Amino acid sequence: MTAIDDNAAYNAITSRDPRFDGVFFVGVTSTGIYCRPICPAKKPRRENCRFFQSAEAAEKDAFRPCLRCRPELAPGSAPVDNAQRIAHLIVQRIDEGHVDDGAGLEEIAADLELSSRQLRRIVQKELGVSPMELIQTRRLLLAKQLLTETKLPVIDIAFASGFSSLRRFNAAFSSHYRMPPTRLRKEAEVHHGKINAADTSTLQLTYRPPYDWEGIIKFLSGRVIKDVDFVSGGSYARTIFLGQSKGWIRVTHAPEKRALLVEFTHSLTSVLPALLGRLRNLFDLAARPDLIAAHLMQDPMLKEGVMKNPGLRVPGAFDGFELALRAILGQQITVKAATTLSCRFAEAFGEKIETPFPELTRLSPLPGCVARATVDDIARLGIVSARARCILALAQAVHAGTLSFEAGTDPEAAIARLVALPGIGPWTAHYIAMRALRWPDAFPKEDIVVRNNLGGVTARQAEEMSQPWRPWRSYAVMHVWNRTVNK
Secondary structure (H helix, E strand, C coil), rough: CCCCCHHHHHHHHCCCCHHEEEEEEEEEECCCECCCCCCCCCCCHHHHEEEEEHHHHHHHHCECCCCCCCCHHCCCCCCCCCCHHHHHHHHHHHHHCCCCEEECCHEEEEEEECHHHHHHHHHHHHCCCCCCHHHHHHHHHHHHHHHHCCCCHHHHHHHHCCCCCHHHHHHHHHHHHCCHHHHHHHHHHHHCCCCCCCCCCEEEEECCCCHHHHHCCCCCCCCCCCCCCEEECCEEEEEEEEEEEEEEEEEEHHHHEEEEEEEEEEEHHHHHHHHHHCCCCCCCCCCCCCHHHHCCCCCHHHHHHHHCCCCCCCCCCCHHHHHHHHHHHCCCCCCCHHHHHHHHHHHHHHHHHCCCCCCEEEECCCCHHHHHHCCHHCCCCCCCHHHHHHHHHHHHHHCCCCCCCCCCCHHHHHHHHCCCCCCCHHHHHHHHHCCCCCCCCCCCCHHHHHHHHHHHCCCHHHHHHHHHHHCCHHHHHHHHHHHHHHH
């Protein structure tokens, strides 16, 4: 990770430039508090500032998070190189609940083909803290957000944040923030008013502007799966089955806060870290639009499109298996026809669920359920036999654990595993890597729309033309696709 230039960082906090939000944090020695570069508080003196690359590093040096700018809301950084990708993946595994007070680090290291010593060294180098310090800080920052924005009981917040007991939570919170959790809640009520208790709560997920909300909603609306998700009135909603928890979420845009607002049912409280992580992936909230746009605009072919839409995002996937199914069903047919088949598939294999929305009545099909089906079970839905066999092979591989769609998984290795399955070619594999694996450099060069919009070139020529776009080819693909939409 590039070292922070202190003078440039101080200029950034002086201007409160939102493009630097989440890129670094500033600790103020005179107050013992650390802030985001956009904090509205009075500008500190230069000699009182210390700059950190992560919230974890600031807290390691005994700085407390600011209650005004709330560092836990700072957007993250999209991984680019291998060390950053691994650090990012480790953070996601922590959020998914694969690490419990250090247990599980060996398993994560083995999955990444690293020793535990290498894993610790990567985390220390990229994030400035040990894995345990990383775990502790992420738990406390989530707890702080829940205390501030929801009315959930403190004991529920303790467990939702990953603590094994209320006693441990209280001790850690008081040690780090020098106040009990109940005091923070009282202060939040003074500043924000009473938060209504209900069956749902709402949290903020921030991003770096600009953000093309209309574009991402339009993309998702053309690919909804009936009864599983829907788009209405500028919001996105879907059913959720995560771990052993079931419920629903609804996401809306709050541009004045530079954030998405996530309403979630309290039945999902126990899986909140994983839920929020998946939503960040779905809506591509970790992107650096300033860096991506500046890079892609260097190509005259993309410059006009990038200038018109510098906030373009690559829509991700809430569930990788669901996205892979959709990609297979969409082979050689239109988006509309693929949507029809996806809806039939969900009706046949998705479990029913009750929600307040008539549009949300089923959960997305699970790999285990699909893996137990036969070719005839799938083919009778109007899906050709070759594609039915492909779906079965995919479901069996995911259910057996030989294929994973976790964001941050080595994309090249995952693509190789995908194309080894019957019926999956490079186009489908790269599309899955682009959306489900969140690989910013995926490039489905065989895509007919991409090739036509690049001047009717061959796949090999498209690959050659894409080289200057690296490592942001996924974003370039979205711009190229948009040429057809905007004509």
